[in-house]
Amino acid sequence: MSYAYLFKYIIIGDTGVGKSCLLLQFTDKRFQPVHDLTIGVEFGARMITIDSKQIKLQIWDTAGQEAFRSITRSYYRGAAGALLVYDITRRETFNHLTTWLEDARQHSNSNMVIMLIGNKSDLDSRREVRREEGEAFAREHGLVFMETSAKTAANVEEAFINTAKEIYEKIQEGVFDINNEANGIKIGPQHSPTSPGGLAGTGGQGSAQGGGCC
Amino acid sequence: MSREYADENKGCARVYPCERVNMISGIQIALKNAIDVIAPPVTPLQDFIYHWKQLMNFYVSHLTDCKVPVQNTSIPRHLDVLLDILLQEEKEENEPGPCLEYLLQHKLLDLLATLASAETPPGMRTVCLAFLRKFLGRSIYPLLHHTSIYAPIQRLVALCNGNPPSPIEAEEIQFLLTICYLACKYPHVTNIINDAPIVQAVSNPTKKDNERTEIQRVTYVPTRKRINSNPLFEPLDTQAITLINPNLFDKERRKLPRSNHVFKTTVSDPGHLSRRSNESVSSREESVSSSPLAQKSVCDSPLLNTKSSEQWEEKDGGDSSGNKIDEHLQNLRDLRLDTDCNAYEDAGYVASDNQSLKSPNKMPEKSKCLLLDALLSYLNSADNTVRIRACEGIMALASLKDPSFAQTTARSELPSIVSTRLENLFNAIPAHVDHLDIYNVDVTWGLDSPLWTQEKKFPGCRQVAAFFMWYDYCDRLIREAQMELAETLARTIRVVFFERIVTPALADHHVILITALVAKCLKVTTSSILCTEVSYWLVGQDRDPEIPNVWTSPVLHRLIENCFTDSNDLTVETLKLFEEALDKRNEHILHCLVLIYLSTRAYYDNTAADSAITSWSDEEDEREKDKKGTLDLSYEQNYSRTLAPSNIHRVINCFLSLMPRYLQTDPDVNNFDKYMPAWEQQYTSALSDCALMAWPLEAVMVDDSASSDSRPEADHCSGRFYMGPFLSMLFDKISNMPRQTYEINLEVMGLILRLALLPHPYLHEFLLNPLLPLIPGTKSLFLCLQKVVKQLVSEIPKTPENKIMLAETRQRLLSSCPQEEEKEDILCESAVVTEELCKELAGIAYVKYHHSV
Numbered sequence A: 001m002s003y004a005y006l007f008k009y010i011i012i013g014d015t016g017v018g019k020s021c022l023l024l025q026f027t028d029k030r031f032q033p034v035h036d037l038t039i040g041v042e043f044g045a046r047m048i049t050i051d052s053k054q055i056k057l058q059i060w061d062t063a064g065q066e067a068f069r070s071i072t073r074s075y076y077r078g079a080a081g082a083l084l085v086y087d088i089t090r091r092e093t094f095n096h097l098t099t100w101l102e103d104a105r106q107h108s109n110s111n112m113v114i115m116l117i118g119n120k121s122d123l124d125s126r127r128e129v130r131r132e133e134g135e136a137f138a139r140e141h142g143l144v145f146m147e148t149s150a151k152t153a154a155n156v157e158e159a160f161i162n163t164a165k166e167i168y169e170k171i172q173e174g175v176f177d178i179n180n181e182a183n184g185i186k187i188g189p190q191h192s193p194t195s196p197g198g199l200a201g202t203g204g205q206g207s208a209q210g211g212g213c214c
Numbered sequence B: 001m002s003r004e005y006a007d008e009n010k011g012c013a014r015v016y017p018c019e020r021v022n023m024i025s026g027i028q029i030a031l032k033n034a035i036d037v038i039a040p041p042v043t044p045l046q047d048f049i050y051h052w053k054q055l056m057n058f059y060v061s062h063l064t065d066c067k068v069p070v071q072n073t074s075i076p077r078h079l080d081v082l083l084d085i086l087l088q089e090e091k092e093e094n095e096p097g098p099c100l101e102y103l104l105q106h107k108l109l110d111l112l113a114t115l116a117s118a119e120t121p122p123g124m125r126t127v128c129l130a131f132l133r134k135f136l137g138r139s140i141y142p143l144l145h146h147t148s149i150y151a152p153i154q155r156l157v158a159l160c161n162g163n164p165p166s167p168i169e170a171e172e173i174q175f176l177l178t179i180c181y182l183a184c185k186y187p188h189v190t191n192i193i194n195d196a197p198i199v200q201a202v203s204n205p206t207k208k209d210n211e212r213t214e215i216q217r218v219t220y221v222p223t224r225k226r227i228n229s230n231p232l233f234e235p236l237d238t239q240a241i242t243l244i245n246p247n248l249f250d251k252e253r254r255k256l257p258r259s260n261h262v263f264k265t266t267v268s269d270p271g272h273l274s275r276r277s278n279e280s281v282s283s284r285e286e287s288v289s290s291s292p293l294a295q296k297s298v299c300d301s302p303l304l305n306t307k308s309s310e311q312w313e314e315k316d317g318g319d320s321s322g323n324k325i326d327e328h329l330q331n332l333r334d335l336r337l338d339t340d341c342n343a344y345e346d347a348g349y350v351a352s353d354n355q356s357l358k359s360p361n362k363m364p365e366k367s368k369c370l371l372l373d374a375l376l377s378y379l380n381s382a383d384n385t386v387r388i389r390a391c392e393g394i395m396a397l398a399s400l401k402d403p404s405f406a407q408t409t410a411r412s413e414l415p416s417i418v419s420t421r422l423e424n425l426f427n428a429i430p431a432h433v434d435h436l437d438i439y440n441v442d443v444t445w446g447l448d449s450p451l452w453t454q455e456k457k458f459p460g461c462r463q464v465a466a467f468f469m470w471y472d473y474c475d476r477l478i479r480e481a482q483m484e485l486a487e488t489l490a491r492t493i494r495v496v497f498f499e500r501i502v503t504p505a506l507a508d509h510h511v512i513l514i515t516a517l518v519a520k521c522l523k524v525t526t527s528s529i530l531c532t533e534v535s536y537w538l539v540g541q542d543r544d545p546e547i548p549n550v551w552t553s554p555v556l557h558r559l560i561e562n563c564f565t566d567s568n569d570l571t572v573e574t575l576k577l578f579e580e581a582l583d584k585r586n587e588h589i590l591h592c593l594v595l596i597y598l599s600t601r602a603y604y605d606n607t608a609a610d611s612a613i614t615s616w617s618d619e620e621d622e623r624e625k626d627k628k629g630t631l632d633l634s635y636e637q638n639y640s641r642t643l644a645p646s647n648i649h650r651v652i653n654c655f656l657s658l659m660p661r662y663l664q665t666d667p668d669v670n671n672f673d674k675y676m677p678a679w680e681q682q683y684t685s686a687l688s689d690c691a692l693m694a695w696p697l698e699a700v701m702v703d704d705s706a707s708s709d710s711r712p713e714a715d716h717c718s719g720r721f722y723m724g725p726f727l728s729m730l731f732d733k734i735s736n737m738p739r740q741t742y743e744i745n746l747e748v749m750g751l752i753l754r755l756a757l758l759p760h761p762y763l764h765e766f767l768l769n770p771l772l773p774l775i776p777g778t779k780s781l782f783l784c785l786q787k788v789v790k791q792l793v794s795e796i797p798k799t800p801e802n803k804i805m806l807a808e809t810r811q812r813l814l815s816s817c818p819q820e821e822e823k824e825d826i827l828c829e830s831a832v833v834t835e836e837l838c839k840e841l842a843g844i845a846y847v848k849y850h851h852s853v
């Protein structure tokens, strides 16, 4: 299927916070009640529409288990967006956010859009992390914030789509270099720009490091 | 009946050895009763045993015909139920429950492993692997240290081999990844997945003692999980040894009459029947002997069952039916052995059944990492997902924080397999790939796999992408691996790939493409350990300066020669490679390329220092006098005065006035401010990148004290100054600017600016201080530029309409949208580049000054 852009996402966060469930809800509109712990990294994809443009999301669902942290880390690079998930019913998953964020910032490209997600909002009676705390953390670290429920599907679409919107805006602003696929963005087959070449192209490359002779 | 069950429940809740007899015979009755009324069993354990026996029943009724695909049998369903019961039990009890104990005690997994190896019925292996993966992955207990778990797991791991590709590789790799996960989660079990003790223990009796201590080590249970009341969870499980070493078992058993007693008297112990036959056939291996197959299922059909269960009890003493099944299984196994070329296949069986079969060639001690070897065999899989999973597993094991395991992996085949794959993928890149396409290939090992397989951006892009994905994996793996393994990996990649493959390729006729590929490798290298090895390849390991015209580093030699061929493309690509090398900000590269040649300051003319007051120190003294009192002196220690000469305005002026006014095309003549912000930013990052390189703060004579008072010291720099091959090449290229293409000039400019930006005092004054007194005959950047300008001045005015030409050239080169091909004029283009270069240099000099005051 053709698309205007392709964005690569990763989903990170402690084990059991509902990463796989969020992905399953987003791609298959299903909920999986048993915790089938992710071993390694799983992959999912879905098409969305932003600004009447078809955008393909490729999503990598990582393992939250400490034992697999090295694998997760090596997936950060080359992602345009990340969903950083915690479980509102388990405070320790919220407390670990700083570590996750540090790891992500260190191993990803600096423009990566990070969406903070407080999942399991359906379990309000067992809530351990107040909504305001999530908001405050997001504000402090410059993230977008949202509470979701992979069970009831509340805000799940929004979480993925808003992240895409954020990336899309960054592309419009020229923050993302769309020709550099290491940013986790790909232009669809029919939208490829005329091949960058000629002298200005070469000069542009020189100036990227050379301080801008042009 | 219900009361009877209630009693049974109590008996079943905990299985202690002394109670076992009662309990198990109780189950017999219970089962019989259950069958009589076709009522479902009541306790989870009964349910569990029921389904297990149902499963086993298949084998009893299909002794000769096992061709039914497993999916058409009830086996998968029974296994699903068994799994559910086990997981449910974990949820409800806060210590290992009776079903788990049953599974351990009766070595169910061992039997499953046997059936999986025999592929009976067809598809059984997939089903067993899936069952084990789910069970072990989800269980909250660290089970792997139990012999009755790890021995079958080892056999299954050994069965998994992606070479040649297996039709069920997806399930195999998922299973292996789960074992990796367990190994990472419970690092104390690494010994289990690490060695291949099945083979060693059985074949090598002298190792028995070692093995035993080994086992004592691996069967250690973390105190947190230790359950004292339960013998199965004792740190040393004596029964656990048996699977590794049957002989040991015999001894142990004699010492432990109680467990013997259990075997003799418990009807439902599946091991007991065949155990006897085992004794008669001396060296039959444990897994078969413990086979619960020996029992006929009770539940096939209600009518028959009462009978058969009676028969079953009668037959306790005889071993005819049990043996039949055993033999049957054995035949299956033998069959598999004949057809299967897997060297690891059923290694344990071969070893214990027949010593002569165990040929040392067939079982080479190639590596001790059973699991790692299995994973490595999938690296060439055609299935992306399988390959990625293998990569993930390897990365997880490589990052395992266990020094002895790291050592084992470093000595395994991992480094050489990883490097060889890099080599093969490199060689697979078609020679016709356009070198200009390389720059834009940006891939990562994990995120791009589904993408690039269908990609058709340019001919050969898939192979290029495959190579860079693997290079990215190597880089990541080295970053995540434990130190010893990381270093071995990087070293092996240098030797196997860079030295053996790339070095000779730099002289063959695809050298342009090769150079572009290497430049890209440098660009994407993020691991400092890999970068170090690549730097050794690039500039050699020797840190001493080269003598002029005597080449010690073959690669550097070749690259510099490649800059002087007739091929414009080769020159450009090689200069780009140097650009990437400088961008690494790698101490060794900078040292060997440039800094070592400047560190004696042999270019500096001491004698001239007096007459022309230009050295930083004299100038600085004046400035000191002027500003004393107003300046915060605490700054002085941290900031280099070499980088901030007080005559900065003269320095800047030198650069800005180099190009005569009438050749300048920038309407904003002396304005270099517009370059400032970009350089500010880059200089800040250069400062932080180079902060740890222990560079001197100031440019001073090395032997200052000796030469300070004795003035006529012209011969103090005994050897002539040699700036090294790299700077020599660059200066040659600078001098040649009026005769070179724009692309080359742009690259040369980029390299000079990169060097000028570095906060190294000698390099700084050598490149950025045109007022520095130099030993006569020394080439300097400024002198080269002067020569260039002289040439431009003498030649450009001769061409007609040169003013317009220059302006148009500038327009063309600096506009961002490519225009239709106009007449290119090398002279005009060079003039524009030279003008820009001078301003950039002035800009850098100013930014560095600014940062240092």
Ligand SMILES: Nc1nc2c(ncn2[C@@H]2O[C@H](COP(=O)(O)OP(=O)(O)OP(=O)(O)O)[C@@H](O)[C@H]2O)c(=O)[nH]1
Pocket: A013, A014, A015, A016, A017, A018, A019, A020, A021, A022, A032, A033, A034, A035, A036, A037, A038, A039, A062, A063, A064, A065, A119, A120, A121, A122, A123, A148, A149, A150, A151, A152
């Ligand atoms: N009530 C409720 N339960 C949820 C929700 N999301 C996930 N769960 C449950 O939480 C458990 C863990 O969910 P997973 O999605 O498997 O967790 P994960 O983050 O992928 O965990 P790892 O793969 O180990 O990193 C499962 O039992 C889910 O059913 C939710 O929004 N509401």
Ligand SMILES: [Mg+2]
Pocket: A019, A020, A021, A036, A037, A038, A061, A062, A063, A064
């Ligand atoms: Mg998951």
